[in-house]
Amino acid sequence: MGLTIYGIAASRAVRPLWAAAELGLEFEQVHTPYLGGATRTSEFLALNPNGHIPVLVDRRPDGDVTVWESMACALYVARHHGKGDGSDLAPATPREDAEALRWSFWAVTEAEKDALTVLMHRVAMPAAERKPELADAAEKRLRVPLRVLEQHLAQQQARGQAHVAAERFTVADLCLASVLAWARPARALMEEFPLVAAWLARCLDRPAHQALRAQARKH
Template sequence: MLKILGKTSSINVRKVLWTCAELGLAFEQEDWGAGFRATDVPEFLALNPNAMVPVIKDGDFVLWESNSIIRYLAGRYHGELLYPADPCARARCDQWIDWQASELNRAWSYAFLALVRRSPLHQDPGQIELSRANWARQMGLVDQQLAQTGGFIAGPSFSLADIPIALSINRWLETPLQHDDFPAVTAYMARLATRDGYRKYCRNGTP
């Protein structure tokens, strides 16, 4: 059986859990990470030398990096509806997955560490405001894209790309800062709320 190593409070672990829900995959989960089993021990480092979650073990196959994992699962377990075989449609999906990992994540890092994690190294008011503004600008791009598609981030149908994007939107909504009004984002999250995987894994385990 597929084994997932990582705590459910991790946004990157929840990407994998939500993907499994969409694919109907059974799995076993072990809690690793801060507050649970340490990832800097030889047993875990042998699986991921970066000492970060998630890691999956699928039989003898071991993989880390959350976006690589969700692509693998969709490709391995007949997830064509999530991750299309057509090169153009797949590239569009990949575009938003990669953008979430680079541009969007980089925008929210400082504000999230300051306001949610309460990191003493991230308490510069100017940097917090800069991060908030950058985060809002990226959320504006999401809102614009959703207004164009009228459905989901990569097109009219739900795809693998919606999982990391929705998790990042949820992080934005849950962070105590000024939230600009993005009507397409609001409507998008309401559409996603009909999905079991969203309800179970996107909103930090809350309804």
């Protein structure tokens, strides 16, 4: 038995890595970068024929389980390795499970593309290759989903809950924050949505995520 995660922290693989770290799981990380051909070997393609990281392999008594797609990997880790009793990030109720599912899918469909554009054209790409006009347009589009999240967080606050699905940090926060973290370089945009900004800071300041950021800087 054992859990293996293929990928690096400076990629979408941060999602299952973060989930496993939050749960204090023992797991093997196979450092597999998305550049340089590591995901195009026959061995890797046997795990994920799409040739993308992350890939998660869970060796269980009833047989190995292989999962790809970063959100699916993170949700799987929480659901099948968390306690599910309200003491960790695993969903403890049908409502919490629903929130994790809907905000994870929402993050991918409504925010990820534009958040990544902000990251790349504000800070990640070499300055000479950045196109500020693309970042400007992405930030303008992000106002729509961020307004939706701001309203949701206000409703949660009225219920006495500080996070997306509950009072405690859950996999719903993890999946959503892993996407919106890319939009943080848009400081003016973040200032427009103070509840989102404060919630995002709480998520990203967690020790497990900070440790992964430090790992990402080394590779």
